[in-house]
Amino acid sequence: MSTSHTTLMRRELHDGWQLVAGSGPVPESIADRTFAATVPGCVHVDLLAADAIPDPYLDNNEAATAWIGLTDWTYTTTFEWKADGHARQDLVFDGLDTVATVRLNGAPVLHSQNQHRSYRVDVRDHLVEGTNTLEVAFSAPIPWANARSLEYGARPRPYPLPYEAIRKSACSFGWDWGIATYTSGIWRPVALESWSVARIAEVRLHAAPTGTGGRVTATVVVERDGDGTDLDVVLRAEGPAAVATFAADEATGVVELTLPEVALWWPAGYGEQPLYEVRVELAVGDQELGRHDHRVGFRTVEWDTRPDEEGTPFALYVNGKPVLVKGVNWIPDDALPVRVDRSRYERRLRQALAANLNLVRVWGGGIYEPEEFYDVCDELGMLTWQDFLFACSAYPEEEPLRSEVEAETREQIVRLAAHPSLVLLCGNNENVWGHEDWGWKTYLDGATWGAYYYFELFPALVEELAPHVTYSHGSPFSPAGSIRTRRHTAPSTSGSSGTGRTTPPTPSIGRASSRSSGGRRLRPGPPCVGPSPMSP
Structure with missing residues (x-):
């Protein structure tokens, strides 16, 4: 070393x-x-x-x-x-x-x-x-x-x-x-x-309001090179700092910082979007080894799915206040996504604001957008619903695809979960619907189709890596349906809780299940199966 x-x-x-x-x-x-x-x-x-x-x-x-x-x-x-x-x-x-x-x-x-x-x-x-x-x-x-x-x-x-x-x-x-x-x-x-001794491999941030103040929690994973040594992890936010020491045999730890007074982050149309600079530093003594910078917002998010005499609602509450969701699907803004820069993201999202929208759903047939996209959403108060990238198809659960899916999902949950604009993670676009209503069961004849991802892997990873984020098994999805569901939640007005755990359909402050899909409706019918004849 x-x-x-x-x-x-x-x-x-x-x-x-x-x-x-x-x-x-x-x-x-x-x-x-x-x-x-x-x-x-x-x-x-x-x-x-x-x-x-x-x-x-x-x-x-x-x-x-x-x-x-x-x-x-x-x-x-x-x-x-x-x-x-x-x-x-x-x-x-x-x-x-x-x-x-x-x-x-x-x-x-x-x-x-x-x-x-x-x-x-x-x-x-x-x-x-x-x-x-x-x-x-x-x-x-x-x-x-x-x-x-x-x-x-x-x-x-x-x-x-x-x-x-x-x-x-x-x-x-x-x-x-x-x-x-x-x-x-x-x-x-x-x-x-290039690095020595250790580097910051992963930072999982969660910012939550506590009365008039706020608490920032950082779960930090370090990678070491060679023999271990004690490491200091410093968490800073707008001046105050907290320090945790990782012993020579520790690779993961938690450091928390309390701020005496913070302003709440709100969706567009409901208030301001104050963002706070957070920095995680890794050090040996007085020598810094690396740092991780991020902006956070303090807010609570809850989805009310308590059934009543009218049916099952899917109502969004931010900071205890009901939000009328006006949303659209977001597909890649260019068939060649590398041509889209921050200014283009901001132009598109401001157009959405001008149309009186307050939520974009990043559709499961596209890409995980870069940080610039989510940063702009944080700044504008544009709520985001993020699909995991599975759309309109039965997906194999066999290796090596299985391990690749887990690797990408772990990385994206950690990357996105700290954004205050993120209010929902969703397992797929239309795949559960396809399995139930489009005749897939006959074609599959027992073959895997993605159920392990949507009902086991994804909720487990969200619970492990970002338990403050709500997860839905798919879209469209009925929380009152017969397929496995998570427990329902009621909105809290105390400002002390994070998010409820639920299995919602598409966001709506109204009743029953609306639906959200990329492009026009794909009608059920005989699916394409097997490889394409298009080959060299």
């Missing part, structure tokens, strides 16, 4: 990337070319920048560019490195879309097969003094998904391509409201992180 106690250093590796096509039905005009690549980015963005393909949104260009999803692609760059005294050198990908093998100086260091999670790998044994070559080789997503579909077995879905067999944005394979791209790329930042 290094004795140099210095702060974690992060160096982004976004420069000098080049892109080449590999095997697949590549047009002759592209086959022998090398393209300058933007990282973060995707294949389509680079080919469009080089005028190598037409705009897929126009005319019949969606079909004319479909070959991209049948083609392997390789990104390559070089970077300089020299020893910096740190014990660990981690290569960190915040997002790879989707199936890729990463090589550093010719040695394979990572294989990815999930767009919806990050990856970290220790590469200290593969770095060399001087010039290093980094390569990310993507496998074509369409044939890869087809092959996995054959392994898992046929599953019902509304479209030909087996998007349920790959952890990639479902709508990238096309939807009734949008074009198919089947793109590949390093779609989120990539960096080399």
Whole structure:
């Protein structure tokens, strides 16, 4: 273990990337070319920048560019490195879309097969003094998904391509409201992180009002390198600080901080949205090893699902006050999501506010949006309902998909749960409905379809990682139905509780179950099953 106690250093590796096509039905005009690549980015963005393909949104260009999803692609760059005294050198990908093998100086260091999670790998044994070559080789997503579909077995879905067999944005394979791209790329930042002794691996924050004050609780997970040493974890919020000491054999601990006076965070139209800066610092003595910054808001959230003589309500209360929910579905704002920046998110969400909306439901066939999206929602008071990314299909529960689903879900719950705008996590879009009413049971003939995820894994992970967030098994969903439910809750006006645990349908202050879906209604009927005939 290094004795140099210095702060974690992060160096982004976004420069000098080049892109080449590999095997697949590549047009002759592209086959022998090398393209300058933007990282973060995707294949389509680079080919469009080089005028190598037409705009897929126009005319019949969606079909004319479909070959991209049948083609392997390789990104390559070089970077300089020299020893910096740190014990660990981690290569960190915040997002790879989707199936890729990463090589550093010719040695394979990572294989990815999930767009919806990050990856970290220790590469200290593969770095060399001087010039290093980094390569990310993507496998074509369409044939890869087809092959996995054959392994898992046929599953019902509304479209030909087996998007349920790959952890990639479902709508990238096309939807009734949008074009198919089947793109590949390093779609989120990539960096080399250098650190010694320990680093902050995970922070789970919860801010709750307590009378006129507030309490911030931080559950902190650290990763250590080599032999342990005592660590200090410092929690700061608007000046005050609290400290917890992790013994040499401890990797997880909790630190709490009480603020004597805070202002409540409210949804748009019900009050202001004050946000408080919170910082978690990791230190050895007086030497800082790393930090994590986040903004929090103090509010309570409860869903009332107590049955009465009129039926079963699904009423939202924030800070003990009923909220009339006026919501919409949010689908990716571009078929190439890498083109959407913070200013575009803010423009769209302000448009929603101008239309007198106060909730956006991030639909399960899209992506987990980046931090900028949820930050803007926090600032504007735009409530968010977040689907886990499962939509309109039966999903296999077998390995390796099962482990990938758990990894992505753990990461996204931790990432999103501290946002005051988040009021609901939902297991899927229309999958429970499909299983019950669309004839899936006949087609499945006993095969897995996702029930383990929606009724066991997801609620268990929410309870473990963010028990203050309400979870619904799916949408649409009736809390009075025969399928397994969680206990009901009544709203509290004391301001001391977090959220109730419930299994709600789509938000409504009214009665019974409304429903929410991406695009127009997908009607029940004979589903597509098995792999697509579209192959190289």
